[in-house]
Amino acid sequence: MKLQFREPGINPAVLSGWEDAPPRKGFFTDTSICIGCKACEVACKEWNHVPEDGLEWLGTSYDNTGSLGASTWRHVAFIEQPIAKPASENGIASNGSANPDFRWLMSSDVCKHCTEAGCLDVCPTGALFRTEFGTVVVQDDICNGCGYCVPACPFGVIDRRDGSDSAKNVGIAQKCTLCYDRIGAGMTPACAQACPTESIQFGDLDELRVRAQERIELLHQQGNKSARLYGEDPNDGIGGAGAIFLLLDEPEVYGLPPNPVVTTRDLPEMWKRAGAAALALIVGLAAASLKR
Amino acid sequence: MELQKTFISWPVIKQLTSSDHLARGRSSQSKRSATLIPRTNTADKIVQSVCPYCAVGCGQTVYVKDNKVTQIEGDKNSPISRGRLCPKGSATEQLVNSPNRQIKVLYRKPFGTEWEPIDLEQATEMVAQRIVETRARTWQDKDEQGRVLNRTMGIAGLGGATLDNEENYLIKKLLMSIGAVQIENQARI
Amino acid sequence: MAECHPVGFQWVMEAKKRGAKIIHIDPRFTRTSAVADQHVPIRAGSDIAFLGGIINYILESEKYFKEYVVNYTNAATIIRNEFKDTDDLDGLFSGYDPVTSQYDTESWGYRGITEVAAAGPKNQGTKVSAESAQAGQGAAQRSRQGSAIHEHELHRDETLKDPNTVFQILKRHYARYTPEMVERVCGVPQKEFLEVCRAVTENSGRDKTTAWVYSVGWTHHSVGVQYIRGAAIIQLLLGNMGRPGGGILALRGHASIQGSTDIPTLFDILPGYLPMPSVDLPKGLRGYIDSMVTTEQKGFWSNTEGYMVSLLKAYWGEKATSENDFCFDYLPKISGDHGTYQTVLDMMDDKVEGYMIMGENPAVGSSNGKLQRMAMAHLKWLVVRDFQLIESATFWKDGPEIATGELKTDEIGTEVFFFPAANHVEKDGSFTQTQRMLQWHHKAIDPPGDCQSELHFFFNLGKKIKSILADSTLERDKPIQDLTWDYPTLDSGEPDAEAVLKEINGTYLTGEKAGQPLDSYTDMKPNGSTSGGCWIYTGVYADNINHAAKRKSGSDQSWVAPDWGWVWPANRRILYNRASADPQGKPWSEKKAYVWWDSKAKKWTGHDVPDFELTKAPTYKAPKGSRGPEALSGNDPFIMQSDGKGWLFVPAGLKDGPLPAHYEPQESPVSNAVYPQQANPTRQVYKRDDNLSNPSGHDKGSEVFPYVFTTYRLTEHHTAGGMSRFLPYLSELQPEFFCEVSPELAEERGLRPNGWATIITARTAIEARVLITERIKPLKVGGKVIHQIGLPYHWGVGGEALVSGDSANDLLGLTLDPNVHIQEAKASSCDIQPGRRPVGTALLKLVEQYRQRAGITVNTSNQLLSPKKGES
Numbered sequence A: 001m002k003l004q005f006r007e008p009g010i011n012p013a014v015l016s017g018w019e020d021a022p023p024r025k026g027f028f029t030d031t032s033i034c035i036g037c038k039a040c041e042v043a044c045k046e047w048n049h050v051p052e053d054g055l056e057w058l059g060t061s062y063d064n065t066g067s068l069g070a071s072t073w074r075h076v077a078f079i080e081q082p083i084a085k086p087a088s089e090n091g092i093a094s095n096g097s098a099n100p101d102f103r104w105l106m107s108s109d110v111c112k113h114c115t116e117a118g119c120l121d122v123c124p125t126g127a128l129f130r131t132e133f134g135t136v137v138v139q140d141d142i143c144n145g146c147g148y149c150v151p152a153c154p155f156g157v158i159d160r161r162d163g164s165d166s167a168k169n170v171g172i173a174q175k176c177t178l179c180y181d182r183i184g185a186g187m188t189p190a191c192a193q194a195c196p197t198e199s200i201q202f203g204d205l206d207e208l209r210v211r212a213q214e215r216i217e218l219l220h221q222q223g224n225k226s227a228r229l230y231g232e233d234p235n236d237g238i239g240g241a242g243a244i245f246l247l248l249d250e251p252e253v254y255g256l257p258p259n260p261v262v263t264t265r266d267l268p269e270m271w272k273r274a275g276a277a278a279l280a281l282i283v284g285l286a287a288a289s290l291k292r
Numbered sequence B: 001m002e003l004q005k006t007f008i009s010w011p012v013i014k015q016l017t018s019s020d021h022l023a024r025g026r027s028s029q030s031k032r033s034a035t036l037i038p039r040t041n042t043a044d045k046i047v048q049s050v051c052p053y054c055a056v057g058c059g060q061t062v063y064v065k066d067n068k069v070t071q072i073e074g075d076k077n078s079p080i081s082r083g084r085l086c087p088k089g090s091a092t093e094q095l096v097n098s099p100n101r102q103i104k105v106l107y108r109k110p111f112g113t114e115w116e117p118i119d120l121e122q123a124t125e126m127v128a129q130r131i132v133e134t135r136a137r138t139w140q141d142k143d144e145q146g147r148v149l150n151r152t153m154g155i156a157g158l159g160g161a162t163l164d165n166e167e168n169y170l171i172k173k174l175l176m177s178i179g180a181v182q183i184e185n186q187a188r189i
Numbered sequence C: 001m002a003e004c005h006p007v008g009f010q011w012v013m014e015a016k017k018r019g020a021k022i023i024h025i026d027p028r029f030t031r032t033s034a035v036a037d038q039h040v041p042i043r044a045g046s047d048i049a050f051l052g053g054i055i056n057y058i059l060e061s062e063k064y065f066k067e068y069v070v071n072y073t074n075a076a077t078i079i080r081n082e083f084k085d086t087d088d089l090d091g092l093f094s095g096y097d098p099v100t101s102q103y104d105t106e107s108w109g110y111r112g113i114t115e116v117a118a119a120g121p122k123n124q125g126t127k128v129s130a131e132s133a134q135a136g137q138g139a140a141q142r143s144r145q146g147s148a149i150h151e152h153e154l155h156r157d158e159t160l161k162d163p164n165t166v167f168q169i170l171k172r173h174y175a176r177y178t179p180e181m182v183e184r185v186c187g188v189p190q191k192e193f194l195e196v197c198r199a200v201t202e203n204s205g206r207d208k209t210t211a212w213v214y215s216v217g218w219t220h221h222s223v224g225v226q227y228i229r230g231a232a233i234i235q236l237l238l239g240n241m242g243r244p245g246g247g248i249l250a251l252r253g254h255a256s257i258q259g260s261t262d263i264p265t266l267f268d269i270l271p272g273y274l275p276m277p278s279v280d281l282p283k284g285l286r287g288y289i290d291s292m293v294t295t296e297q298k299g300f301w302s303n304t305e306g307y308m309v310s311l312l313k314a315y316w317g318e319k320a321t322s323e324n325d326f327c328f329d330y331l332p333k334i335s336g337d338h339g340t341y342q343t344v345l346d347m348m349d350d351k352v353e354g355y356m357i358m359g360e361n362p363a364v365g366s367s368n369g370k371l372q373r374m375a376m377a378h379l380k381w382l383v384v385r386d387f388q389l390i391e392s393a394t395f396w397k398d399g400p401e402i403a404t405g406e407l408k409t410d411e412i413g414t415e416v417f418f419f420p421a422a423n424h425v426e427k428d429g430s431f432t433q434t435q436r437m438l439q440w441h442h443k444a445i446d447p448p449g450d451c452q453s454e455l456h457f458f459f460n461l462g463k464k465i466k467s468i469l470a471d472s473t474l475e476r477d478k479p480i481q482d483l484t485w486d487y488p489t490l491d492s493g494e495p496d497a498e499a500v501l502k503e504i505n506g507t508y509l510t511g512e513k514a515g516q517p518l519d520s521y522t523d524m525k526p527n528g529s530t531s532g533g534c535w536i537y538t539g540v541y542a543d544n545i546n547h548a549a550k551r552k553s554g555s556d557q558s559w560v561a562p563d564w565g566w567v568w569p570a571n572r573r574i575l576y577n578r579a580s581a582d583p584q585g586k587p588w589s590e591k592k593a594y595v596w597w598d599s600k601a602k603k604w605t606g607h608d609v610p611d612f613e614l615t616k617a618p619t620y621k622a623p624k625g626s627r628g629p630e631a632l633s634g635n636d637p638f639i640m641q642s643d644g645k646g647w648l649f650v651p652a653g654l655k656d657g658p659l660p661a662h663y664e665p666q667e668s669p670v671s672n673a674v675y676p677q678q679a680n681p682t683r684q685v686y687k688r689d690d691n692l693s694n695p696s697g698h699d700k701g702s703e704v705f706p707y708v709f710t711t712y713r714l715t716e717h718h719t720a721g722g723m724s725r726f727l728p729y730l731s732e733l734q735p736e737f738f739c740e741v742s743p744e745l746a747e748e749r750g751l752r753p754n755g756w757a758t759i760i761t762a763r764t765a766i767e768a769r770v771l772i773t774e775r776i777k778p779l780k781v782g783g784k785v786i787h788q789i790g791l792p793y794h795w796g797v798g799g800e801a802l803v804s805g806d807s808a809n810d811l812l813g814l815t816l817d818p819n820v821h822i823q824e825a826k827a828s829s830c831d832i833q834p835g836r837r838p839v840g841t842a843l844l845k846l847v848e849q850y851r852q853r854a855g856i857t858v859n860t861s862n863q864l865l866s867p868k869k870g871e872s
Helices: A039-048 A118-122 A180-184 A190-194 A205-221 A267-291 B002-008 B011-017 B092-097 B120-138 B165-178 C010-017 C031-035 C047-060 C066-072 C130-134 C166-174 C179-186 C190-202 C224-237 C284-290 C300-319 C325-330 C340-348 C369-376 C391-398 C400-404 C454-468 C475-482 C497-505 C743-749 C841-854
Strands: A025-030 A074-081 A103-110 A128-130 A136-138 A200-204 A228-230 A243-247 B045-050 B059-065 B068-074 B106-108 B139-142 B148-158 B180-184 C023-025 C038-040 C212-214 C248-250 C354-358 C381-386 C415-420 C429-432 C437-441 C595-598 C603-606 C707-712 C738-741 C756-760 C765-772 C779-781 C784-786 C788-792 C828-834
Touching: A025 A103, A025 A205, A039 A074, A039 A103, A039 A190, A039 B068, A103 A243, A103 C031, A118 A128, A190 A200, A190 B068, A200 A205, A205 A228, A205 A243, B045 C437, B068 B092, B120 B139, B120 B148, B120 C354, B120 C381, B120 C415, B120 C454, B148 B165, B148 C325, B148 C340, B165 B180, B165 C300, B165 C429, B165 C454, B165 C475, B165 C497, B180 C340, C023 C190, C038 C190, C047 C166, C047 C179, C047 C190, C047 C224, C066 C224, C179 C190, C179 C779, C212 C224, C224 C248, C284 C300, C284 C325, C300 C325, C300 C475, C325 C475, C340 C369, C369 C391, C369 C400, C381 C391, C391 C400, C391 C415, C400 C841, C429 C497, C454 C475, C738 C756, C743 C765, C743 C828, C756 C841, C765 C841
Parallel strands: A025 A243, B148 B180, B148 C354, C023 C038, C212 C248, C354 C381, C381 C415, C707 C788, C738 C765
Antiparallel strands: A025 A200, A074 A103, A128 A136, A228 A243, B045 B059, B059 B068, B106 C415, B139 B148, C429 C437, C595 C603, C707 C828, C738 C788, C756 C765, C756 C828, C779 C784
């Protein structure tokens, strides 16, 4: 038996018991064509019955969602990038030319569905699992709300749901499922289907990576040197993401960690040592069960 | 046999007998997860519709189960919208199933301080009476120069831009017959 | 566009991907600006100066599309010698009457034509007294048609050299709209302006087209119609009309706002843009028709009588006969402006007893919100039909005037009925979207509780009114008794919407086809043998098929997608598409081929339904004395115009001038730099205590209101909020009313980020959260720094919505465009101060203090004619 955590480029579903796994599915969110309409936020909530998440005005540009969380599985960030220096006296800036001196960046964030998923590694109940599509899903019928997964996520995506007892799944850890039910039936996740400009694209991850690469090359050719891909590198700290992004600036600008590392990176070594003992115990238990 | 079936489905056994050695994949899949299907698949009726918000006219697909709308999403066939919807269009299911939606007729009597419940038929009858009375009180046969007016300036309407063509047609037709000319809608605003 | 129509915007993004240049001209940097190639911040209310500048650039640099301009527009037509332009008359056109504040438009006419004609039925000559005109009660807009204009009658100079040609007049008129002037008026640096000019002209011509897209940002002005005219001139000069990828596209905010204009719930028109009968017409149907159509009428309006008689037959069925004028006099007559704002003022004056509001929220969505709510308190009865208890339904209980003490619940005598409405999935019916496409939506479920469609409610209401008056012998009740109102019903008791659509489409009443639907409006007859409720919709039910319900997948048909929905007229997707081919009938270029003359088959063909008589050759010359469509020549693409040409210069039909001229808004922090005339001299003003205006320009007191504010919508909400502020998923995205201000203005006034601000006008003061953003930029206008404030208008004060707040529309006064009676809502002046507004009577005191400081009376800014130099 091989306790393999890291095999860059390999579909994690295959390593998780899905020998016949379909191609790994994912998102490519191209923020360069996002218009910040938030259709993704609403379509996600509507399909997944995610409750309203507070009626607070945040005063942070047009973002009143704040961050991903148990009741926000898509979050559109709005970043107003100010003018470096006034172009003329009185602070009256010229603008609007082909080289804009002001940008309003918008980006729809979502669970990264990491190849090496910390939340999944630490879940003691098996509520979090790797699906045949290579995605990471919380099963709310199993989750007991222990919350171990919450600090394990390097992106702060997963959380336990607050709210009154009458609300759905209160206390249970929640996050994007990449619409597990929809993609299982050959449908597109709700957010990607709604997205007016195809800023959110859904598909086979391999294909999305190619598309992302082509797009970034085009933007670079057009002189947009600060554009970059995020989460596409299988050698990064999470083994590459299942939800990759094209950003127009540093990840930090969008509130994303620049070098995310799976919080359980050292676990394999620990497991190897504990492995033999554990195996003996498990075999013993199974044998005991058979005799019952 | 039954025993064995149960046994084989145990996560721990699945974990050991499959390649999912760490029990983070197939062996952890719950029965519910394994049998999950989208609610659109169980709809007993699928209806083509049009988004009720702005005038782009995006196509909507409405899924109905047990006479209840379970999902509204973009119609991929629409050459206008290609299956996409904005946040408002995406919230249409909530518009339809809104828990705070008013579904009863309410009545506020003159100088009243609260709403009162009222029967739909009775309220409609009362509105018909009000129209007939106001019309009689405010009727104008002719103007001061003796020219035909045939109208009432006592009844006004506002609305239509959110309604169907067929509805606007009946509203205009009825109000023309009673001689009410002050019919307006958002197109003027 | 990305803000309010994100899904429509996908096509802009698609075009951008293919290399199109996207330019966004807007006072604010919006979601659209974020993805545009160029954003041009402009001072709200200065667009005509900007558009005029582009026109000047096109003419001066000779970038116009000459073959198109000479053949398809009225550029070569010679205007009467009597015409005097704004250059000669201090900003007025010839014919202005300072007593009535209206133009006599005779001098604007074509030379040699006694009565100049326009698109649509001609002016019915409604005369108004000087008094009522001054009170803003100008005549209802009547578009005119009049006589046919034959080419042999027209004086034309196709060299475009004659000084009285439209072309030369245009050149002189726009000569003063230089890049310097644009900068001075609009606050747009010349460099940026010229970039726009270059982009627009470089992307127009045989191989390329430019499209202009606007929304109510253009209609909400006291010169709104002339804004759109400005774009029309540009598009005609550049040859961008009637061609794919061209045009002027109006984006509208309500699902069927186009339909509610086609089949109008509007006071001045009947279905299909037939004018409402007016009191001052000669008597009877004949007088009505003759006032619009002459015996030699050119184009498709010539059959107006057929359209009108068919409508009357649809309304009154067998009771409508040729002997009784087809019941023409059953129709009420109008006698001036009975638009929504005039009606609200009439409510204030206790002239209106009853008001029915259907799917609209005037307490929040209409200008001068206080006036709207106060007026409703004057009613005897009010009906509100909506999904939720909107603010217009609850004003008597929790409106802002209850808080100030201006209204007291137990002193409001209005009887209020709230009826819950069915939504679009609970009823069958059609919406007409913004490009004239009818799309059927099918009923999915029954409405819950007492909820009813308007179709059901008004059908029942009509039956009840008919039953109450069934035995009446009064003459006035006959129109009700005789009204056809016998629609087949479904099990629920509601009428069959398809049966109503069929009535709208029209049917043959006699002959072998009796009972069958008409195929086309050309089938309509003036003798009573056809009926039809809206002539432009004829064909939607041809062959007993509901064409609005057509749903052939877009991926299974051509890019024009003719088998999805139905577009009026005749399922034609682009109007005036004859202009997509050259005078000989060939496409201007292969790339832009759309509709063309097939010389072998001897007919017009192409990707769309040709907007031209199918077998009329490009070389056809209309014979002398011909009328109707026959009088249109083969190179007259603008078939609804009396001369078949696109109008650069409008000889008749507009109230405020044949050419757009820049006037400042009713309330402006600057004086008009283009002309001595400050604002539109024909704008509709209301001199009333409940509708005061801020001082404007250099008038004393204008410094009290130094800032410009503009109102708008956000992606996350829908108009006055009835369909968004009650939904958790939308409310949470934009939960509070906020104002957008620049960091410079915030510093000037001490506004704190995320704090509160109070915004004050002569009408009232409201409070908003403060969003300080560099997306709003101060502009330099005529040497002066102008700050603009952005106000989304979705919120209102009431107790029922999930989120509420002060309404931006409360700040606005009523000053209207004289052509269409639409309010100026996009550019007004105000003051802004840090902190929350006072409550109760203290709020009224604050506003009163401002009025006193600025010396405001009912006359402030309401003098239509600006004083001449030296006068004051």
